[in-house]
Amino acid sequence: MKTSNLDVQHSNEKQVHANGLLINFDSFGERSNPAVVLIMGLATQMIFWDEAFCRALASQGFWVVRFDNRDIGKSSWLNKDKIPKSWAFLMNVLFAKKLKASYQLTDLAQDTVGLMDALEIEKAHIVGASMGGMIAQLIAIEAPQRVLSLTSIMSTTGDRSLPRASNTTALQLLATPVKEKTVYLKQATKVWRILHGSHYPFEQERITHLLRCSRERGFNPDGISRQFAAILSAADRTSALRQLTKPTLVIHGDMDPLVPVECGVATANAIPQAKLKIYPGMGHTIPVEVALDVINEIVELAKSAN
Template sequence: MNDTDQYCLLSNDIQLCYRVDGAAGEPLLLVGGLGWDLAAWPDALVSGLVQQGFRVVRFDNRDCGRSSTVDAPAPHTLRLMTGRLRDAPYDLGDMAADAVGLLNHLRIDRAHLVGMSMGGMIAQTVAARHPDRVTSLTSIFSTTGHPRVGQPALSTMLMLGRPPARTPEAALEREVALRRHIAARGFPFDAEDTRRSVAASLARVDDPDPRARVARQVAAIRVSGDRTAELRDVIAPTLVIHGADDRMVNPSGGTATLHAITGARLHVIRGMGHDFAAPVVPRIVDLVAEHAKAATVSARR
């Protein structure tokens, strides 16, 4: 796997950190979720897509990993939890523009987009607003922003609303506990592998207040509101993947995405939560690769 970070400065002065795996093939852009940096994508998923013939690009969203920290105060936790936000430093449209800016930097005209959770929302927005840049869309355990679908379980909300950890060690263990909580119910949870992955991601953050970064991303989701109407503009072939046991984004979010995007297909995986459990990764690779390759063939007709 490529562990060399590269950087590009966008026209909006946001600097993105990214990596590219695979020398040739159809470009495929992985868009990470809330606080999910580029190193958090499972190696098996990235290498599996490369083996399927794709040139895989992954990056840190703004306010994540080694990409730019936005100079703005963090919204209050209560306002984030209740959704009572009047404004925010940026929204999902701005994050979608970042993704397009990265494609421009890499001189990629069209790409397959694969987004998970918040990254699915970003990828959906790119597909709706920049249809000429998207060959196919895969939205994984994501939602439309409609307030009555895709909501976290109460137990998850309570975990997310806890006061900040006081030490790096406590922050690590708290994140591992959250990952365990939202993980697949039908597959074993590998605590040590998760701890290594979380530690690697935390080591890539050089920011005195990482929780503020996540809070601003949550605010971006909140102020973007219900995107159902905009999703009618998506014309790229769309695959929706969701875990039947997702405690972070209720499966109703996947169903709503299916109904919002014309011609979309939904694949629900039993036992899957809001994570990429090792036994599920090969299946996801196959689903994404089959969908993307079919879209490429269709686009060339």
Template structure:
């Protein structure tokens, strides 16, 4: 693989209707097709592995990863109410500070800040939900949509296997080493049976994540935003965007039924299910992920 240029982290202010600060990082040649990488709940842009970003860049793309609101170095909504998760599950949204639509508007705001009329979107988990929402609410801004290990918002599909998560306990936000150990336990619980976790790499990323941000409520604010946003299935049926749906057959965080439902809802979407893949981005699959995403994007670009 060719050596790919990596740019330092950069920041922009007054992004989107919420006027937030967003931190982002580019890879490769900015003249190539732009690909926004949207991470999942509680996860930072560094959870998109640099190696995977470079795989995309080496295939003629310009990946841009960024911290969503309430993660990493982007704006945190610390003045918002403390989310009451059980109340939200019961339909009381009074402690929900924002929705996926607000996060979609952040993403479009970043496009505006970087001077893009439209981009290709790749979203993982909650990031897939945000990417779907951008495609629904701002269709002219999305050239292609790749939704990875995500779901439609319909609560009959894509549900977690709570037995796999039951013994993890709360993250030890106040203790760096405790947080790293909790992250590794979590990644093992929801990871890929076929692709063992690289614990050294996972610990390095968890430590970097803790150093950048360990807001104990950011992930919860995002989680209740997902719940308030509801079911996107009917709106997904109206999409006219070229779409790729990637999911792991062994995903315990977002059941594979979520990926199947997403692909069934979006007209002409391509569905790729990986045997033995859980909720994560195993290094062994980076090249294949990148190839499939790049094939979709280059097909779209050649028809523009």
């Protein structure tokens, strides 16, 4: 039964043991409803799955779970693990030189499945954004029995021949976060403005608030570097994606400055019968102007999977 957003139950943040780590999560809606697991991207905590987005999705009859990936926010930090040197990242990006990562995207996929185990979720609708989309794809590849449907948002297949962000943009977006609070907020807000693009109004007050909350929840630059290393060392998933049989939705913006729209097209082309939804003017964020339509697309996909 559908409920209004205001009637949606919110369960406060908790930690559970998953894949040998502590994973921090909260949830929206009734636990008895079909589960939707939201996976966030690089350097981005679970609170960037906007609460209004989660409530609206839960109001359609789902139990919505969002969580912090390893090495960020309130989930376990792997601070004993080394991070690659800056030059190693640069050599990988420019010349595809092999990068040594302390863990792989497959480990983050196993974290998600471990969270599902801890919450006694047998199967879920898996939704991932950016790096979260890569993780979601891997869950569908490696644990298809746990997946009801797959939604990959502003993500890619891992094929390094696909278009990528310009080197100038990449350097701006991937600069090491500054520790001093005021400078950090200014730097991070600038990054989000670049990601958002110029087509839709930029909600600076809301984004700055989320960034301030993120810094207070858990500021871990080394963890971001380890996550980035996992992305850069990941194998091309294209051939594995061709074997998927799960109902799939691929969402992308045609103005994405970080993961160009061609990457979304390639993802949809790789997955049999995947639906591709491209939003004109959307960058590497989900603008409030399209959020409701994104929710409707996810709900439509989920209902088709039942």
